Amino acid sequence: MRPVTTINVDRPQKGFGEWIYLGPILKGLGVTLRHFLRNLFGHRDVATIQYPEEKRDYSERMRGRHILTVREDGSLRCVACYMCETACPADCISIVAEEDPEATVEWEKRAVTFEIDLLRCVFCGFCVDACPKQALIMSRQHEMTFTTRTDAVVGIDELRQKGAIEDQDLGYRPYY
Amino acid sequence: MTASSPDTSQPIDFAALLPDGRGLEVAVAADGLTEITADRSRLIEVLRALHDHPELDCDLLLDICGVDYPDREHRFEVVYHLTSVAKNHRFRVRVPVGEDDSRVPTAFGIWKAADWFEREAWDLMGIRFDGHPNLRRILTHEAFQGHALRKDYDPEKRWVLTEAETFVPEWAGEDHGGDGEFESQVINIGPSHPATHGTLRIVARLDGELITRAECEIGYLHRCFEKMSETHGWPEVIPYTDRLNYCSSMINGVGYALGVEKMLGIEAPPRAQVVRVILSEFSRLMDHAVCLGATLVDVGALTNFWYFFQPREEIYSLLESCAGGRLTVSYARIGGLAHEVPTDFEEQVRYLLGRIPKFIDDVDRLVTTNRIFRGRTEGIGALSAEEAIGWGWTGPCLRACGVPYDLRRVNPYLGYEDYEFDIPIATTGDSYGRYLVRLEEMRQSLRIIEQAIDNLPDGPVITDNHRVALPPKSRVYSEMESLIWHFKLIYEGIKVPEGACYSATEGANGELGYYLVSDGTGKPYRIKVRPPCFAIFQAYPHMLEGHLVPDAIAILSSLNIIAGELDR
Numbered sequence: 155m156r157p158v159t160t161i162n163v164d165r166p167q168k169g170f171g172e173w174i175y176l177g178p179i180l181k182g183l184g185v186t187l188r189h190f191l192r193n194l195f196g197h198r199d200v201a202t203i204q205y206p207e208e209k210r211d212y213s214e215r216m217r218g219r220h221i222l223t224v225r226e227d228g229s230l231r232c233v234a235c236y237m238c239e240t241a242c243p244a245d246c247i248s249i250v251a252e253e254d255p256e257a258t259v260e261w262e263k264r265a266v267t268f269e270i271d272l273l274r275c276v277f278c279g280f281c282v283d284a285c286p287k288q289a290l291i292m293s294r295q296h297e298m299t300f301t302t303r304t305d306a307v308v309g310i311d312e313l314r315q316k317g318a319i320e321d322q323d324l325g326y327r328p329y330y
Numbered sequence: 331m332t333a334s335s336p337d338t339s340q341p342i343d344f345a346a347l348l349p350d351g352r353g354l355e356v357a358v359a360a361d362g363l364t365e366i367t368a369d370r371s372r373l374i375e376v377l378r379a380l381h382d383h384p385e386l387d388c389d390l391l392l393d394i395c396g397v398d399y400p401d402r403e404h405r406f407e408v409v410y411h412l413t414s415v416a417k418n419h420r421f422r423v424r425v426p427v428g429e430d431d432s433r434v435p436t437a438f439g440i441w442k443a444a445d446w447f448e449r450e451a452w453d454l455m456g457i458r459f460d461g462h463p464n465l466r467r468i469l470t471h472e473a474f475q476g477h478a479l480r481k482d483y484d485p486e487k488r489w490v491l492t493e494a495e496t497f498v499p500e501w502a503g504e505d506h507g508g509d510g511e512f513e514s515q516v517i518n519i520g521p522s523h524p525a526t527h528g529t530l531r532i533v534a535r536l537d538g539e540l541i542t543r544a545e546c547e548i549g550y551l552h553r554c555f556e557k558m559s560e561t562h563g564w565p566e567v568i569p570y571t572d573r574l575n576y577c578s579s580m581i582n583g584v585g586y587a588l589g590v591e592k593m594l595g596i597e598a599p600p601r602a603q604v605v606r607v608i609l610s611e612f613s614r615l616m617d618h619a620v621c622l623g624a625t626l627v628d629v630g631a632l633t634n635f636w637y638f639f640q641p642r643e644e645i646y647s648l649l650e651s652c653a654g655g656r657l658t659v660s661y662a663r664i665g666g667l668a669h670e671v672p673t674d675f676e677e678q679v680r681y682l683l684g685r686i687p688k689f690i691d692d693v694d695r696l697v698t699t700n701r702i703f704r705g706r707t708e709g710i711g712a713l714s715a716e717e718a719i720g721w722g723w724t725g726p727c728l729r730a731c732g733v734p735y736d737l738r739r740v741n742p743y744l745g746y747e748d749y750e751f752d753i754p755i756a757t758t759g760d761s762y763g764r765y766l767v768r769l770e771e772m773r774q775s776l777r778i779i780e781q782a783i784d785n786l787p788d789g790p791v792i793t794d795n796h797r798v799a800l801p802p803k804s805r806v807y808s809e810m811e812s813l814i815w816h817f818k819l820i821y822e823g824i825k826v827p828e829g830a831c832y833s834a835t836e837g838a839n840g841e842l843g844y845y846l847v848s849d850g851t852g853k854p855y856r857i858k859v860r861p862p863c864f865a866i867f868q869a870y871p872h873m874l875e876g877h878l879v880p881d882a883i884a885i886l887s888s889l890n891i892i893a894g895e896l897d898r
Contacts, residue, residue, distance in 0.1 A: 160734040161752045163766040165698065178699040185696050186633055201640040213647070215654035215669070237820045243566040278569040278660040283668070284820050286806050286813060292654075326654045328803035 212294045217277040217326040219295040220270055222313045223288060230310065231289035232268060233261040238281035238290055246274035247281060261287075270313065272298060273306040279326045291327035361592060361831040363411075363420045373425050374435050380412055380421060381440050388412040388421060389719050391441035392834075393860040394448055396455030397847055398481045405429040408457055409845065410437070411832055411860070415719055415733060418740050422832065433458035443722030446868040454479040454554070469549040469897060472497065478554050479856075485561050499533055499545045514542070519882065521550050527624060527886065528893025532871070539878045544871040551897040559857045563823035564590055565664055567854065572658035574859060575895040577620045578613035578838040580606075580649065583662035588743055589833030589844040590664045593826050594798060602666035602791040603744050608679060608782045609649065609661065610744075611775040615686065616642045617838030618726070618768040618775075621890040625765060626697060628887045629706045634693045641686045648678050664824060665799040666792030679783045683776060690772050698766070707761035711873045711885035714759060722865030725840025726771060727889060730756045730763035737836040749778045761888035798824055823852020839863045839890055861895040 171177040192199060203210060223231050234251030247270050254264040281290055300306040315322060354372065359365040368376045380388040392411040399405060404426035412421045425434055436459040437444040448459040449468040456477035459465055467474065471491045476483055502516045519532040529550035535543045555574075559567045571586045572579035584606045591597060598606070619638035626634040646656040651672045653661035661668050672678075697703045713723075718731040728735055734753045738746040754770035756763030792799045796815040805812035828850040834843040840862030847856040866889050874882050 158734055158736075158739045159752045160755050161770065162757070163754045163770045164756050164758060164763070165766060167704065168699075172699050172701065175701040178701065182696040182700060185692050189637075189692075201643045210647075213651040213654060213672075215652070215672075216650060217654040237817070241563075241566065241820050243562055243569045276569050276658065277655065278572075278658070279654060279668075280566065280569070280660075283800060286816055288803075288807070 206297075212325075214324075215326050216292075216294045216296070217279045218293045218323075219272070219298060220281070220313055221291050221293050221315050221322055221324075222268060222310060223291060223315050223319065229256070230265060230268075230314065231287050232265045233287055233289070234263040234265040234268075235286065237284040237286060241280045241284035243278060243280060244274045244276045246271040246276075265310065267309055268313065269307050269309050271307045273300070273303060282326055282328065285328075288328055292325040294323045294325035359422060360829055361833070363422045363832060365422045365424065367424045367426070370425050370427055370434055373423070374437070374440075376423060377410070377412075377437055377440055380423070385417075386419075386421075387414040387417050389716075390415050390724070391437065391443040391447070391722050392841065392843055393845065393858065394437070394444060394451055395845060395858040396451045396457045396479070397856050397858075398455065398479065400481050402426070403428075406432050406455065406457055408434050408451065409858075411843065411845065415735050420832075427457065432456060433460055435460050436462040438462055441722065442720045443865055443868070446864060447722075450864075453477070454556075456480060467549075469552040469554075471549075478557055483557075485557055497533075497547055499543075501543055502533065502535060517879075519879075521547075527891055528896070530867075530891065530893060530896070532874075532882070532886075534874065534879070534882065536879065541874045541877055541879065541882060544874040544882075546867065546871050548867070548893075549897050551893045553898070555898050556857050556859065559854050561853070563852050564826055564854055565824065567857065568662060568664075569658065569660045571859075572660055573894050574861065574898065575617065575837060575839065575842075575863075575892045576657055577892060578610075578617035579657065579659050580609045580613040580661060581617075581835065581837050582842065583660065584610050584744070585833065585835035585837065585842050586844055587662045587664050588835060589831060589846050590824070590826060592833050593829065593831045593846060593848060594664070594824070596665060596793055596795060596798060598666040599790050599793060600787045601789045604782050604786050605652075605667060605671055605675075605791060606662065607744050607746070607749075608779050608786075609652065609659075611778045611782075612645045612648065612682070614838045615772050615775045616645050617890070618772050621838075621887070622693065622765060622768055625707075625761070625884070625887040626693070626703075628883045629703060631697055631700075631703060634696060637689045637692050637696075641682070641689045644682060644685065648675075648682060651675075651678065663792060663799060665795060666790070668792075670791050676783060676786065679779065683780055683783070686776060687773070690769065694769060698769075704762060706880070706884050707765060707888070708758070710761045710877065710881045711888065712758060712760040712763075713869065713873065717869075718759065721869040723840065723869070724865070725837065725862050726767045727764055727866050728840065729753065730767045731759035732757040737834055737841060741834065743835060746778075749781050751777050761884050764888045825850065825852060826854075834860070837862050839892070839895070840866065859895075859898060861898065863889070863891050863896050867891050867896060 167173060225231055234249055236249055239247045239249055249265050250267045251263045252266045254262060279292060282292055355367040357365050366376060380386050390413045392413055395409050397407045397409060406427050408425045408427060410423040427434060436448060446468060448462050449465060451457050452459060452465050453467040453469050454477055473491050473493055515536045517534055517536060519534060521529045521531040531547040533545050534541045555570045558570060567586060568583050571582040574582045619642050623635040623638040649659050650656045653659040713731055715731045715733050718728050724735065732755055734755050736753045739753060751774045754767045756766050800819055801812040801815050806816045826848040828848055830847045832843060832845045834841050842862055843860030845858040846854060849855040870889065873885055
């Protein structure tokens, strides 16, 4: 193990220059002036963007609003196994299951209702990790507006994948 | 004062250091702490011996909490965690008390740090501390009935407490014996105030502009996360820990995962450990940047806030590319990390390493020598090393008092023993010292990241023990066995062996401790977090006495109080 090495950062006031205040203030002004001139004439180095006209490049893993993916025939891939509901730390998912009339060897059940309370949801992605069927993934959509609390509880209709999977602005989903 | 390396070669014969071993059981617990089970009648004697005996020298009280075992003969257990800064050994004292008589004598006379920890144990567990000067509820509402962390308290129970809180300290109306020139006045700072950094309330009595007495009220952000944890599985606690100190959420998750890993007796793969170090140090840097930025805004230096927030945003983008979230990352998992880092991880880290020092230097040049800033912070809120330890301070605030106590050095974890870095200390103990320590710690964090990224090993980022970690998705979709592991893990949870464990990591504010109790089922039996700023903040009202109102602001922001962690 390495020894504990310390450095003393105490900084007693040094001399007349610091005492009369002018030197440090000019030094400080130099810093702000450099930033000002650089941003005015040279390379614009600011973190702010003109949102919402301009948007950042979001990460491919960004955890946004959920998508319920569909099979080729358009039915939900969800087999109502309740794994996401069990793994959810915020208890925001509620599923009602039924026997699927078109059941095959691969699945037996389907979801009658699949609701996510987006106001309770903490967007941790645990439901995506829990899903054994890749039926629940996340998009990068993070701008969500609701006018009432009941509007924020979204069901199958709102969550269902609409259009091709490539056009979904895909966010957090299983990597393999 | 220097912190020495842990002396594991010679176990301390505690029983020999007490005159009489009756009613005491001394053993070394599974997590390496010396555990003393004491009878209540001997508690104060034991605690005093631990504090006073030069061989033991337990000057730092870390935590007091209660654990509820409804099936035991003595229903509650009061647990004290103690350490010695100089000798670096750790003790746990357990005192069983019955339900009808759930009271123990206060430890406030030995450590001032007991003040708020005892109030919390009273509030949430209903254990009375005889002789405590001010045993009021601290985190829940005054009108709250019952004790939320008792096992018979229904977690689904919802309270709507609309009655406005009318806490007025009894000293508010007292004549404080001022010079009579000014009328004594009691003011409220907060709970919703731009200078309070979170919702907390300070009641201060003024003589002119001088604060003669103050008291704090916290708990506005209390959500009883410890109770929520008891109703969910072990991994589901990680998103909750993100919300403790939300300025450095990665550190909380890593600390928690390390605690559970310690109980399971597993270790994360080397690559995961190094990535954890890198992201934790970046988080520490961000936390310090927020703290310093806010401190400087509060004393009127706004520009620095922008200079610090720019690198902070860029670090958030790195976290987003790894974890998918910016503020609440939920990236740590028990046994490793949620995912492999992105392919351009190293490139991004190196870019940040080249970029951040410039911003630190800018702030350094702008304010460190500025006389106005020095005038606002020098000698303000100064505490001596003994006082700071007595209040249970850890982290940068304690190091600013001249104590080189850093868990990354004295109790290394995640391989911190292999990194080269210095512990910055200041001896003044004032707001200016805290500023200087944090500024230097940011540079030291960069040093650690640089060494870590140079030695980033290849390999998996999560353990392949599928009793702990979910199998990879590619196998869950294709193999029966993996699918079964996956189902078992989600439905039954991680079977953490029965027992208790205290695991501490160096959070951005100081020692972040998790006291975890498992009963062998898939859910935590009890989780107690030792939040660093809880201990720091309890000294705050006492530091205010004799300071001016503007100084109160300069002190508060330099302590870096994060309400998410304070109120839990």
